[in-house]
Amino acid sequence: MSVRALETTTVTSLVEDAAAAPSMHNAQPWRFRFLRADDAFQVYSDLERAMPRADPTTRGLHLGCGAALFNLRVAIAHAGWAAVTELLPDPADPRLLAVVRLTSPTLTDDGPEEDLLPLYPAIARRHTSRQPFTGEAIPEAIKDSLSAAALLEGVRLAFPDVWHIHTLLDLVHDAEGRDDMDDAASEELRRWTRVGPESEKTARDGVPEYAFGPRRLYGRGTVRDFAGRGLVPGRATAAFEDAPQLAILGTVSDRPRDWLMAGQAMERVLLEATLDGLATSLTSQALEWPELRWTVRDPQSAMGFVQMVLRLGYGPAGPGTPRRPVDDVLEIV
Template identity: 45%
Template sequence: MRTQALLDAATVESLLAAAVAAPSIHNTQPWRFRPDFANQVLEVRSAPERTLPLTDPMHRAQYLSVGAAVFNLRLAALHLGRRPEVRLLPDPDEPGLLAAVRLTGPHGADDRPSDPGLHQAIAQRHTSRTPFTGRPVPEPIVAEMTAAAHAAGARLHVPDIAGTRRLLRLTATAEARNRAHPARIAETRTWITVPGSDVPYGIPLTALGPQDAGRRIPMRDFTGALPAFRRPAVWFERHVQLGLLWTPHDRRVDWLRAGEALQYVLLTATARGLRTSFLNQAMEWPDLRAATALAGHKRCHPHVLIRFGYGRDGARTPRGLG
């Protein structure tokens, strides 16, 4: 008797709806999904046309984005009662094939992550480009976020006040470089969409946060110096809470794992009522990225700065189905 297929059209639709909700640099959504029904595998491929040659020449940020989408696929499969078997970079002869997800059967009690709130958080999570309140995040929640990163094969370091100021200074230096680099500014602006546009990717103008008049938190260039799109200036929070996500190695597979860890951390934060955003400017310059590494850790390879706290929900950005 033929076994019923675990991967069918309805299942693929549910999986993709979760996958494309993952964050991606400039909302480029640099992934492609291809179901292989014969082999019961959902392939996750890169989208070469959605790269950022200046901002992300090594495609590391693209891999982080795809890794986040893969983590959502894991959660969606578990939510459907299926056990996902995920292989990262499964075929060395196909560098564009970044992951293969096979549903192998009903999931068991030991499958992780098991928190049902994480799947619900997929739809709730949005990048917030607005100020957070000054309310400190309780240590148990920070510990949960740290544990989530570790469970996915990465590390999350939450710096003290001096460490936070150091990371913000590096971020400000990176922003200054970006503002002095016309080609990078032009590349960023190509991913800003105007109101009324039905393009399912990019950053809608309406989703951009207000300018940071006091420069207390350097935000992305597209939230600052855009003379054609002037916005009211407001202060961001005085006490910034940051997490530095890093891995002990810096290979392509580590970038994918870091992306999975990133999404695990973001969803854990969202499920606990936090808002999040990114300060990635320093990661876009090799020397500044190296400078964000933890002192005394020779194998610390930073990937992303996560800003977290309490505040308003972020605006939704459009999504396609890859």
Template identity: 45%
Template sequence: MTAPVLDARALETLVSAAVAAPSLHNTQPWRFRLVPETSVLEVRAAPERALPATDPQGRALHVSVGAAVLNLRTAARHLGWAPEVRLLPDPAEPGLLAGVRLDEGAGSRLPAVDALYGAIWRRHSIRSPFTGPPVPERVLADLADAARAEEAELLLPDEAETARLLRLTAEAERRNTVDPAQRAESRRWSGERNGKPYGIPSAALGPQDADGRLPMRDFGALAPERHLPPVRFEAHPRITVLLTRGDRPEDWLRAGLALEHVLLAATVHGVRASLLHQAMEWRFLRWEARDARHGPAFAQMLIRLGYGPEGAPTPRLPAAEVLDG
């Protein structure tokens, strides 16, 4: 099939979709460059927006970039390409995290792809209580399929295992707020940043759980002037665990692809999500987050799912500011 024209308008659409992906503290640690002679859109790390205290290995950065690649791939399919994604395509360039070749057209348009593409623009992280019914098992099964399509696994823990994971998250949250380096880094990336469209704006911050059951990230502990009164969260949170079989940079990128695929599929179903990343920021707690009963695997993200308000979007850098000419 003939490929669509890769003109300036199409390129802006592709990059705008990519930057709508989630990233830790909304750092948006990515840059893009088109190589015209090969029709490859390169996705590179933006080290100036890394988090050395919170993410010393760069694992979360790779997860964020993987999520951006999923959006980019989805947008390319929606526009009529059959994109070929290569992760870590050049060992000599560790900052080049992915390449997406756009030189072949797709044979047909799939409604499922169009639905995921529409979800890119509606997906938001929710930091407030969920108020609706439990997420149906059929929807959870669909989300697990989405993770599996990206060579990852979405584990659905029982009530006892969920309680254990929340205790690990609470311990990580305590450590995050008392560790000087992580506390300072989180403070730098929360609230307004001189009008720049990255970081977590005050409007997107959420309250704490009045019952202490659900340990949401407490930005108010870092900046008391942004503190919100506590409220009661859902009594039985549905927590899922995103796992990969390996724990190398390519696995981190695949975790990002799977994470965003799950989040977009959830959005299609009208399910809201928030990311409980705290325990992933401490190596020994991340190791403890795995369930040994399911064999060797590595936890990459805890995802809270439910029904509730849409939530406030976080700002994004415009395509022109992350696209290298």
């Protein structure tokens, strides 16, 4: 069977898996094009889904697109094809973030795609959890495997010590206060929330009310409250962790290529964590304020730039959130 035997239904399925990736406010800021003549997927950014207030540099947008790119790589490997990925292949078109070329209909025993195969079941299972986690400690062996997973994508994942975690929690609290006082930030958040039964039914993107999780009664959880300044009738309250288990994902440099690498590493870590039985969520509030982002890093670490803070632990998995129809994000030419 040749690579060109890839049917439209298969292409659609691969992109559907790719689009299961997390993105800031579930904006899903990606588009895909499959070039039949070249046996290649192109991954584009969708700048209409950018967030000028929270993400003016589009760093967060690139992270989400990188996560979708990683899911695409996993799905292609699961389908049995070998592929090579090139980041930012056209300097004249910065919206073109990556090209994934199918090179063979058969994976080799020692190819780089082989280690992606076990991750495939986690694509459908991974969901952001905004619920409280238990106090059960994550074993060191699992932490080591997650750090190794990030390294496979050329990115570092570190687990901060107690002092650094307290600093991170203070920075998140600071960012939450700034967001509450910023009308533009509140309006942008409202744009990506879906409140009410009718809105939830028709939602194709954004964060629906059922995925907000409970309102924090006390504790130092790092979960963003998507209700913002509004009140959601009947919403439960809960006690969150006093000492959440956090990890920071970072790169040496801070350019679009680094952001794409970090997005792929982030998704690899999230999928690995899901297979390990962990619940996960992402924390970017403090990273959205430039004056706070620099202080998120550990000054004694070689990590130059923090790209994401991950909250990991044992607890209920989050619900699935809406996805755009594949026809809206895929073009086959």
